[in-house]
Amino acid sequence: LNVDLKQAYVRNVLxxxxxxxxxxxxxxxxxxxxxxxxISSPSGKTLFGSPIKVVDDKLLxxxxxxxxxxIGDLKRAAFFANRVDVVAKWVENAVYGQVLSLAIRFDVKQADKNAGFYVTIKPPVETGATE
Known part of the structure; x- marks a missing residue:
């Protein structure tokens, strides 16, 4: 967090x-x-002074x-290409005749690979053995 992540990047935790x-x-x-x-962090907690935002397990x-x-600058790590191309038109449907169809075009790509780190936590396995 302090050495490998360059100082130009925002330090957020998702x-x-x-x-x-x-x-x-x-x-x-x-x-x-x-x-x-x-209290200013979205989750109400910070990790080493960096705000934490919590999402569902299946999202990450x-x-x-x-x-x-x-951990890092999510806005600089991911490029969200929003083409602002929204298409709405009536299309034929076998059951209902015509239905309104909506389409939005966008894409997400990795932008700056140095903007953050993906971390997987693997807690230690307790064997139950006593000394």
Whole structure:
């Protein structure tokens, strides 16, 4: 966050709800929670001073329970090409005769690969063995 992400980029954190839940329970070696309260952050928490926005697990992952995050400048990392080309026309339908059809053209591509990092959290597996 401090070294590999260049200073020109905004430092935001986009997290799945499962990753947010996992981080919300973590403490550092001094017993302080990793996530700090901040009323100006969308989630009400910050990670190392960076605001966190929480999304559904399936939006950044493949299934429920995936703990994924994007840390960096999302606006510079993704290019959203909106062609402002909205088409609305009546088309023939076998059952209803004519129906109104709407089409919007857009595309999303990776813009700047250095603008952030995709992080997958894999918590340690507890074996249940005692020493």
């Amino acid at each position: 997290s799945t709800s499962s990753a947010f839940q996992f981080l919300d329970t973590l403490k550092d070696k001094n017993g302080q929670y990793i996530l700090q309260s901040n 992952g493949k299934k429920a329970g995936d703990m994924n995050m994007f």
